[in-house]
Amino acid sequence: MTEKKVKININGEDHTVQQGRMLIEITDELDIYIPRFCYHKKLSIAANCRMCLVEEKNTKNAIPACATPVNDGMIINTKSNNSKTAQQATMEFLLINHPLDCPICDQGGECELQDLAYLYGKNKSRFDIQKQTKPNDNLGPLISTDMSRCIMCTRCVRFGTEVAGLPEIGTMGRGESSTISTFVEASIDHELSANIIDLCPVGALNNKPYRYTDRTWELDQIESISPHDCAGSNVYLHVKDNLIKRVVPKLNENINESWISDRDRFGFAGIYSDDRVNNFLVRKDNALTSVNQQEAIKCFVDKLQSIKNKNTISALISPASSFEEQLLFSHLMQENKVNNIDHRINQIDFSGDTLDPLFPSLDISLNEIETMESILVIGSTIRKEAPIIAHWIKKAADRKCETHFINHSLDEYHFPIENYILSENSQIAENTGLILKAALNLTNHQIPDHILNELNKLNKPSPAHIKTAKSLIERTSLVISGLVSKNNNHYSLIRSYIDILSSITDSSNGEVTVCANTPGAYISGCIPHRSSFGRTKDIGLNALQITNNNNKMLILYNIEPADCLFGSELSNAIESAETVVVFTPFMNDIFKQHADIIIPIKTPYESCGSFINISGLLQNFNHGLNETDTLQTNQDILFDALDEANAKALPFENIISKTQLFIAESKSNKNKNTELPTINPILDPKSTRNYSLYNVDSMVRRSKPLQLTRESKIQSEKK
Amino acid sequence: MTEINKVIFANHDDVDSASIECYIKNGGYSAWKKIVATAELAKTRESIINQVKASGLRGRGGAGFPTGLKWSFMPNTGNQQYIVCNSDESEPGTCHDREILQRNPHALIEGMAIAGFAINATVGYNYVRGEFIEDCYPQIEKALKEAYEYGFLGKNILDSVISFDLYNYLGAGAYICGEETGLLESLEGKQGKPRFKPPFPANYGLYGAPTTVNNTQTLATIPKIMTNGPEWYSSMGTKQSPGTIIFSVSGHIKKPGNYELPLGISFSDLIKISGGVIDDKNIKAVIPGGSSTKVLPADVILKCNMDYESLEQAGSSLGTGAVVVMAEGTCMVEILKRISRFYYAESCGQCTPCREGTGWLYRILDRITNGQGNETDINLLLDIANRIEGNTICAFGDASAWPVQSFLHHFFDEFEYMIKNKGKSKAA
């Protein structure tokens, strides 16, 4: 793109703009509306709908605004008769074969064709011939098809090819009989695929689970954040009668652009699972009995405070809970001198606790991933762990970023991969160390002798290790690890290697963490070795130790065994603990049999609070709800418990700004760790938790549409 | 009389005209040999382009764009550039490129080599329509092999610094691949859906590289222009339409055939050369340059010369030089219906007006011929055609509109009659 500026005239006004930019980009910025269907900011130009035709004085025919680069002296009139005639012509052609389905079409009320037909269509059709119809493919449980409505804008096809990188759907045939189809019987399975529902300007591709349930104008819109992964994707909840009907993306150019993963879109359905807990329950005479809130909380607090030996009390809280809940929970525990608190139910190697950062994070914001020239991903099935982050990596790869992987499975990516080191789980740490060793050889960086000695125990780096090291050194680079590393029995060593490596290669680094709020769990003090905001405390047991502990009381907040890497140990701990207190939205068998106090909590979507995403950005969710309803949040239950316990009040006003300040300071003061962990001798490695896309938390696990997908079926067959 | 078969068809009488021996015997490859022996590459390139400009050669694929000028649009990026020949002859009524491939393939090969050199393209592709797979494709493949064997193609041709590799490519049955950017998409292994312009192929063509696409006949003319000089070529034809063109004369004609003749020949002379109308009937209408050109009634075309300017003035165009003669008694409604069905079937389907409009046009014409036409249909047909014209990604939309506009303009009464008389033809 040149820097040259040119002068053009739009609707009588002169504008100086950059030469070569498409006219429609400029008119959009100037808020001058030109109708369109096939044009989308995030996709390549197709110029096939012909709706954006406008008059340019020096050109014989109307020009398509989306595909016309501006040149000096252009005189454009978007509202002239010639423009209108061309646009009306297109509208007439679009409507001749389009079925008059509005009364039964879900898109009605939010349909781009409807809106433009209102502006540019005729009130009486001249078409008196039988309309053409198209066959419908079964694309799976998430996306419905009514292809007779399709106007062949090809946004969905371009999304598959360009954004997902995998053409699962294509344009078959030619001329009037061309259709958008999978051709063979196949579902669309990519983890971002349901975004074509939003992209489709008509009702050809719609939200299948939502089909025929509501009309768009009946829905209220609440701004929220997806709770399912650490990206913190921005979403809108569409709500009617206090029920969430569907979830759609909210534009955020720095996090999720205009996309959300299918998991983000359909995970919410799990909220309405049959096994929802609605009542406070206390076990009396071996039967769970319904009680009121006050009684349940009193029972809990009394029991908690009656236990003398505080080391026999353990608490586990979910990294998917809101920051406010985590703060209050950790405060409650601290006030009751309970030191055994943790959220790290996907980790077994805690030998690096003393080397922990204030909170695990990514050095850069998500959109900055695109600017990287070299990315190394260690121990992560990242497409499943955080689809939106994988999307940014793909965007970087499309810009010729070199991508390198170390993982225990040969995962499929839809972009060129520079180097894939397929490694046994037990070798991931060594492979990371070998890249570090290679980098040291290449840079002559000085590191402490004791670390050098450890590295010298490793083998010689292979050409593959050297290749990756070289790439990280020579290019603007990023090293990230994921949940496979987190699960690893050498997790701390991997992390230390990554920290030292990234300081030698001058790379940004980070950790993809599970659920929406792992950073929050650290900052709020839901860890055994630190209090909130990094303050010291008496060190308690970590999550794995908690499951092996003799617990007089085990408190679980928003956790069930399926969330846990060492699920069977946790189940044993639940069975053997004297008193089990669970704060949970959902019931399951083990709670039915062994829980003594069950306190129902809301899922994040039904509550409100904050999440801190992987880049350290604190985002509020559902604050719109707070204003409309006398909503009882989970925080209120915890406040009650604190009251009951006569605990010191937690100063809650300004907690958000205090936290943001803390995060900012931590980031600017971030000293990269340059130490190795003390080697932890024992540790049976757990087989890496099955990172199915749709098994990641209790809500997603219960979402029927997601459980019907091909991905879920494959995962359940594996078990 | 008029000089016939002087350029590409010069050796048509020779039964071996396709062989390299015959081609060389008649002076073939002498121009190319001279070019590759040059010591001054840039100067020779410039000279070639100037000679082609001076010859006045215009693209014979239908658009008539000056060839030398088109070549001069090519940049010299230092990266790979391409010359592509459009041998996807599919314009209804046209069949002369087939004969070139059958009977003088080496003229095309030499022409492509010269063109490639002139525009800094070291690789050329000859895109042949798929239906020729058993017909003339084997010939052009054989000729290509011969050219390589004789050392006229490949790396360091005849011990020079010049390299040129040429490949034949087969299509698979889609008229729209005759559109230059549709052709490039097809060459890249995709559906042949035309690209929007700008960018033009000279900037962004095959695989995104600068590319020139020329027609078979255009390129096959180049060797003779180089050998005999541009003045020789422009001495034939007219000032605005220099040189010769191969007319494909078909339809109600006694001697249908491909005749290479100087441009500017009168239409009546052309009819005489092609034997006159069968059964000595009167001419009713003529499509002068392939179905994408506007039809002309007899009284108009009988006053025309067969060149760009005369036919344009008459309200049509020279197009591909495919002259389809329709004698009295031809039902113009049926002909238009058939033509409309062609465009309906061959629309690539990309853009709205063409995808939806061509089907609409065809169905209205179909019901008119089936006796179910409405009074409002004629105006409706015109309006639809007008709304397609100018609003599409490529010229196919215009090509589908022009027959409707011209048939209705000149033969309105036949359409009116058929509608009024429930499908009966006035011509019958």
Add this chain to the structure above:
Amino acid sequence: MENTLPKNITETIDQWMSKFPQGKQRSAIIAALHAVQKHNDGFLTNNLMDQVAEYINVPKMNIYEVATFYSMFQTQPVGRHEIAVCNNISCMLRGSNEIIDHLEKKLNIRIGQSTSDGNIFLKKEEECLAACTGAPMMMVDHVYIENLTIEKVDQTLERLKK
């Protein structure tokens, strides 16, 4: 996926792929489909198309899109000999409609259908076949037969019976 394409086909595809620059082997799709279709007696199957995708190393969708776009490719089973009668304007003016009527009656099928013994596919040809000066004409297995008469047509049908 196990590659079951016969050696002569993979050799043909290799030859075609070598015509294109590195990384642009997608250009070989059309020629590959021609070869595979001919090998399969005139039509493509999903399995064959998938094999081609695998061999050229392109997404399957690219193959399906090409196979359904171009009229020379048949993605449904058809008769092994293809007869395509040109019915565009020049041929229409010289009696192609009668030729088609005759063939339909003789073969007892409508245009676009195949005979029940699987021998002949009467293709519906919309394009002009570029043999207008020899109108009316038809392609039989892509061999051009021009200046058709009813007798010539009948002779061809006889020949195809063997």
